[in-house]
Amino acid sequence: MNEKNAEYLSLSTKLAVLAELVSSLARAEGDHVTNVPGLSLHRRNQPSEPLHCIYTLSVALTIQGGKQVLIGDVVHELGPGKSMITTLDLPVVSHVVEARRHQPYLGILFQLDIAQILAVNTELDLSRPHKGDTFQSVSIEQADAQLCDAFIRLLQLPMQPEMQPHLAPLIQKEIVIRLLTGPHGLHLRHLVSEGSPSEHISRAVTWLKQNFVHSFSMDELANRAHMSASTFRQHFRAMTGTSPLQYQKQLRLQEARELMLNQQMDASRASAMVGYESASQFSREYSRLFGAPPQKDIRRLRHNS
The missing domain is CATH 2.60.120.10 (Jelly Rolls)
Structure with a gap:
């Protein structure tokens, strides 16, 4: 052998x-x-x-x-x-x-x-x-x-x-x-190599995860990573597979889903809690990501659990 x-x-x-x-x-x-x-x-x-x-x-x-x-x-x-x-x-x-x-x-x-x-x-x-x-x-x-x-x-x-x-x-x-x-x-x-682009992006991702309910500009995020906006956007997409704004959107929608599923929160309150000002925009983006409007999606999740 x-x-x-x-x-x-x-x-x-x-x-x-x-x-x-x-x-x-x-x-x-x-x-x-x-x-x-x-x-x-x-x-x-x-x-x-x-x-x-x-x-x-x-x-x-x-x-x-x-x-x-x-x-x-x-x-x-x-x-x-x-x-x-x-x-x-x-x-x-x-x-x-x-x-x-x-x-x-x-x-x-x-x-x-x-x-x-x-x-x-x-x-x-x-x-x-x-x-x-x-x-x-x-x-x-x-x-x-x-x-x-x-x-x-x-x-x-x-x-x-x-x-x-x-x-x-x-x-x-x-x-x-x-x-x-x-x-x-x-x-x-x-990931732990100080000063590398990946370390800077990792820090930006950590900040995003902690502050996703707030609005921000691309320049603000890029400054946090000590990069130009174009370089930051390029490295961010290479590491996460998505843009910073799309990443923030998915964090918001995931959190809203958790609030509705685990804390019995209605869609209107959950959307406001994660930073949405428009309930209709929240519903559209939620349906696009999860394949169903909030209420229908939560019913389906509870039925399958």
């Missing part, structure tokens, strides 16, 4: 172990937040409808089944063993495309901490990305057996509550080390 075949068999074995662990911890269909900080498990027994959501700084691992993630106008396919790093808060359209009751879609999502990434990057004294290196806000790679091993040990912690507080931080740091030194590493190092 050659080295490549041995590596494939090793990864297949690790994925089988992960599938068993996730199935035992997430017995019902849905999204399951574990008591391990930052770790959630995801199970679908059948293909799902496309869902608009925000992906934050995280690593996702598809264990079984398959899903598609649409970012901008690019469709990303995620099958078993595919890992995806998201380095910015990105509006995406995600849906499970391969799942059956007896072989459900199974996935892991682990939230990353930028302070820890910076600390580990400094501790390891990793090389700075070159100016000519291409940076992407989303990185998709085949996971290796070592990364799967770390996730296996992290998923075993809920069954070892007395050990969890001591071991979880060590395993979480190991995951960050493996991501920084593996195929995803370039994109994570770009």
Whole structure:
């Protein structure tokens, strides 16, 4: 058996172990937040409808089944063993495309901490990305057996509550080390590389996320990123797949949807809360993004939950 075949068999074995662990911890269909900080498990027994959501700084691992993630106008396919790093808060359209009751879609999502990434990057004294290196806000790679091993040990912690507080931080740091030194590493190092365009865009995205209810000019955002308006717009679109104004609009509409769904808020009040002055404009843009007017969309979401 050659080295490549041995590596494939090793990864297949690790994925089988992960599938068993996730199935035992997430017995019902849905999204399951574990008591391990930052770790959630995801199970679908059948293909799902496309869902608009925000992906934050995280690593996702598809264990079984398959899903598609649409970012901008690019469709990303995620099958078993595919890992995806998201380095910015990105509006995406995600849906499970391969799942059956007896072989459900199974996935892991682990939230990353930028302070820890910076600390580990400094501790390891990793090389700075070159100016000519291409940076992407989303990185998709085949996971290796070592990364799967770390996730296996992290998923075993809920069954070892007395050990969890001591071991979880060590395993979480190991995951960050493996991501920084593996195929995803370039994109994570770009994120924490001081003074790089990606670091400036990341700061602008963070400001936008905190202030999306307010109006702003392109020049104001560009100044925050220490770029000209045209350069800022170009880098922003390259990293997020959309324009700054479109990004703000999607943040507003996502937040309004959450307010109506989880806080029983009506559309008029929700639209005002997220910065819309015109209820009719809100309804038009909401329908364009989610495929139905606010009231109808919320009824559909509650019926499917």
